[in-house]
Amino acid sequence: MSYRELVTRPVLAWCAVTAAGRMPVAMAPLALVFLVRERPGGYSLGAALAAAYVIGEIVAAPVLGMRMNAERARPQLVTGLAVGAVGFAGLGLAPGAHPLVLAALAIVAGAGPAAVAGGLRALLTSMVPERAVTQAMSMETMLTFGVWAAAPALAAGLALGAAPAVPLLLMAVLMALSAAGMRLLPAGWAAGPPEEGVSARRALLRAWPVYVLGAAGLSLLALAELILPALLEQRGIAVGWAGVLLAGFSIGSAVGAFVYGLRGHWPGPLLVQSVVLVLAVTGGVALVALLPWTAAIGAVLVVAGLLQAPAALSRNLALRRLLPASALAAGYSVMYAAVGAGYAASGALAGGLLKVVAPSTAILWGVALTVLLTAVGALGERRLIRRTEESEESEVLQEADAPVVAERKVRR
Structure with a gap:
C-alpha cells in the first residue's frame, strides 16, 4: 500500500478537520502563558493555567472515550469540539478575569475535546483498507508533528504582533470550524461485537x-x-x-x-x-x-x-x-x-x-x-x-x- 492510495476525498477531508481541531490543542500551553504574562506574577499564572488545561485533558479523555458510541460518534465529537471552542473563546474575551475563572475556562477548553483525538483516529482507520492502517497512522503522525512544529511560532507571533487574546480567539474559531467540518466525515465506524466475557x-x-x-x-x-x-x-x-x-x-x-x-x-x-x-x-x-x-x-x-x-x-x-x-x-x-x-x-x-x-x-x-x-x-x-x-x-x-x-x- 502506497501513500498515494490514501489521497482520497474522505481522507483529505479528515486531514483538514483534524488539523483545524489539533492546532488549538498544540497552541494552548504557550498561548495561555502569553495571555496573562503582563499581569503581576503572569508567568506563574500562565504556567498554572497551562497545567489546568492539561489536567482537564488527562481527566476527561478516558471518561469521555469510554462513553463514545462508535457507530454514532459524530454528535459526541462535534459536542466536544464545540465545548472546547467555547472555553477558548471565553479565555480570549475575558483575559482580565479572576484567575479562578480563567482556570475553570482552561479546564473546560481542555476537557471538552479530550476524546476527539481518539475518536478521529478510530474513524481514520475505519476509512482505509486493513492493509493501509500503518500508512494511515503514519500520515496522522506526520500531520500531528507538522501542527506541533507550527503552533508555537503561530501562538507567539500573534500574541506579540497583535494582542495576547488573539491566539485564543483564533483557536476558538479553528475548533468551531473543525466541529462544522465533521459533517464531511462518516457518522461513525463499525464497532464490532465486544470481546466475549x-x-x-x-x-x-x-x-x-x-x-x-x-x-x-x-x-x-x-x-x-x-x-x-x-x-x-x-x-x-x-x-x-x-x-x-x-x-x-x-x-x-x-x-x-x-x-x-x-x-x-x-x-x-x-x-x-x-x-x-x-x-x-x-x-x-x-x-x-x-x-x-x-x-x-x-x-x-x-x-x-x-x-x-x-x-x-x-x-x-x-x-x-x-x-x-x-x-x-x-x-x-x-x-x-x-x-x-x-x-x-x-x-x-x-x-x-x-x-x-x-x-x-x-x-x-x-x-x-x-x-x-x-x-x-x-x-x-x-x-x-x-x-x-x-x-x-x-x-x-x-x-x-x-x-x-x-x-x-x-x-x-
Missing part, C-alpha cells in the same frame, strides 16, 4: 502496559523541550538556538513517521520494536546532556526525532491489536491521557530537579525515569501477550475437542 472497561485496564510504554516515550519529549533552554545556557550557547533545535526534532519525527509507513510491516514484534526505539531515543537524549557542541546536539535531536515517531506508532498499532474494535476509541483516548501524564510527570520532575542540580544532571535523571517506565511497560506487556496466546491456544484446543466430546455424549 470481557467488558470494555476490563479490556482497557488489561492494556495498561501499552499505556506505560507510551508514556515513557513522550516523557523524553518533555525532557527535550523543557530543559533544553537551560542546558544551552549551561553550555554557553545562545538560548535562541532552542527553537531551531526543537524544530529539527519535529522535522525528524515527521520524516521518521513517513519512513515507518513506507512498509506495512517491520521485522520483529511490535513490543520489541517499541522497546528498541524508545531506548534508542533515550540514548540520544542522554547524549544531548553530555555533548558540548551545538551542531552535535542538533544532529542527535534529529536522529532522536526520526526514532520517536515510529516508537509512538508502534504503541498505537500494539493497542489496536490488543483491544477489541468496540473499545478502540476509548483505548486511544486513554493512551492520549497516559502520554499526557507522562509528559507532565517528566516535566514536573525536571522542574523540581533544576532547582537543585545542573540541567545536564536533570536530563540524566529524567532518562533514568524513562528507562524504568520502559522496563515496567515491557515486562507487563510481555506477560499480557503470553496470557493472550495461552487463552487463544486453549480456545483452539476446546474447539478441536468439541466433536469428540459430542460423540461421547451420543454414545452414552
